[in-house]
Amino acid sequence: MYYVYILKSLKDKKLYIGFTSDLNKRFKEHIEGKVESTKNRRPLVLVYYEAYKTKEDAIERERQLKYFGKAYSQLKRKIRKSIINA
Numbered sequence: 001m002y003y004v005y006i007l008k009s010l011k012d013k014k015l016y017i018g019f020t021s022d023l024n025k026r027f028k029e030h031i032e033g034k035v036e037s038t039k040n041r042r043p044l045v046l047v048y049y050e051a052y053k054t055k056e057d058a059i060e061r062e063r064q065l066k067y068f069g070k071a072y073s074q075l076k077r078k079i080r081k082s083i084i085n086a
Contacts, residue, residue, distance in 0.1 A: 001051050001053065002020070002054065002058035003021070003023040003049050004049065004052070004061045004062045005017070005019070005023060005048065005049040006046075006047050006079065007045065010044070010045060011042065014041070015076070016037065016038050016041070017062060018062065019059060019062040021055070023049060027046055030044050047082075
């Protein structure tokens with residue numbers, strides 16, 4: 001399985017989108033500051049993820065979200081709603 005995931009920085013409140021084949025390992029790398037793009041944005045929380053059977057599908061979904069189109073806007077609203085209701 002491959003995962004597209006979204007992290008939220010508690011420092012700057014911004015979202016980070018990525019993909020991986022090992023979600024637990026990758027999240028741990030983010031938390032420990034081993035990922036260059038998020039190491040200065042810690043602490044981070046995992047706010048959302050989706051699972052895909054193929055790497056190509058995960059990469060395509062990540063691309064859709066990163067280019068901030070309609071898919072990103074809809075997902076961002078969904079995440080905000082779930083955080084508020086939690």
